[in-house]
Amino acid sequence: MKAKKILTGILKYLILIFAVFCALVPLVSCVITAFKTDAEYQNTSVMTLPENWFYFDNFRIAWQKADMGKAFLNTLTVLVCVISGSILISAMLAYVLNRFRFVGNALIRGLFMIASLIPGIASQVTVYQIMNHLHLINSLGGYIFLMLGTDVISIYIFLQFFENLSPSLDEAAILDGCNYFGVFFRILLPLLKPAIVTSAILKGVATYNEYYMANLYLQDKNRFQTVSTSLFTFTGPMGSQYQYICAGVILTIIPPLLIFLFCQKQIYSGISSGAVKE
Template sequence: MKAKQLFFDTMKYIVLLIGTFVVFFPLYSVFVGAFKTRQEFYINRLSLPSTWNFENFSIAWEKGDLALGLGNTLFILIVSIVGNVLIGSMSAYALGRFDFKGKNLIIGSYLVAAVIPLITTQVVTYSVIKALGLYNTYGAPIVLYLGADVIQLVIYLQFIRNIPYELDESAMMEGASLFKIFRSIIFPLLGPATATVVILKFISIYNDFYVPYLYMPDRGLRTVATAIQSFVGPNAARMEVISAYILLIFIPTIVMFLFMQRYIFSGVTSGAVKS
């Protein structure tokens, strides 16, 4: 019995070590490569650099349209996330607080939309974006990112369903409208859920390549994802500079995650258990 338990414990730690290696090895490779000269990079890719070379970062910043990409991405992120949070929270408020005909149909529609492959709808989506005159403008990705998805809806619904309805009734007795109840009572209590949604949307939009590449081909509209794709093509042999570029675009995501990671678990699980 002890031998069997020892075997399973050993296999468990071996799997964990393999998983850790798979996750961290690419990050280590990019990190050490970013500080090497070209010659040193190709001599030994995995060793620590003999001298820490920061020139690769200045080359990536100046020649890779990184400032432009970060600026465009930041603008799209701010507008999209603000609109997405408002639409998502209001939708969840309506679905979680009121009973009306078609409510279950709407929730079911969100679930069905989540399992439809994105590529199957792109012909229609592309035609709509073109017809609206949003092609090759900031409006295209912003409109596509505004919609609330099923994960966001579930996170908000978990919280809204655990907010006592007596708060709404008390506010109504004071003459508050439904919008004021949402703005003054419900939305402030959705803070942890909103923080979780912001983190998830930030990572999703920041890393998205497909939408900016398809709907914003103009060079002046590049995001970090399309900027690095354009930079890698003519600089494919300069892996040390590409590593520096990758490290630079990692920074906003890492900073965002480190400062707000506690909200991810809290936002997903806090509303799941009734008090």
């Protein structure tokens, strides 16, 4: 009995270690290549470790070639606007839907639910025309405006949070002479902090990694490239210089890695709460 237990224990860890190996090898091999000099890259096997772990030239070259300084600045602008905007919008929507009974409440919930089913890529054919009509192509503001749109996951996170905030809070504040705007901005919004952090992280990571619409609507790559589209620089003539490509890829992965290391809890809880729609 005891031997069997030890055996299953060993098997369990073997499976887990193998899985982690599969999950990390593609990433680790990228890190290894990013630290190799040109000569090393050409002459050694891809799996040999670099001689000098402090060789940062590839990162410097990748940073310059892809103009990542500008890309990070653009992405930062987009992130700040999209995160704050979408949180405010989703929280306001969730507040009204949760606290007030009115004709159309269920209808609006339904409309957002159905909207979440429409894959974003499918409707870009016509969204493109609308954006073109509004003169929002090749404008960072236009891209931000588009990204602010329906964020059903944040809406659900906030709706769930409001369910657990007693309405007696609102009533007490109103009896003290607060109006509904005050109730939302001064009483409830500060209490929403955990939900705000969670949806900010999820929305932030999604926006940071978004490339399809950034590529489609920010066509002037010299001025408007974001971090994810900046990697497109490495296609074409540079398509086989993997020491630079890997360095560029690593540079773009560092921010989400840091967020992940510091906010694991919020990410995990966000996935669970975003998943139980309705």
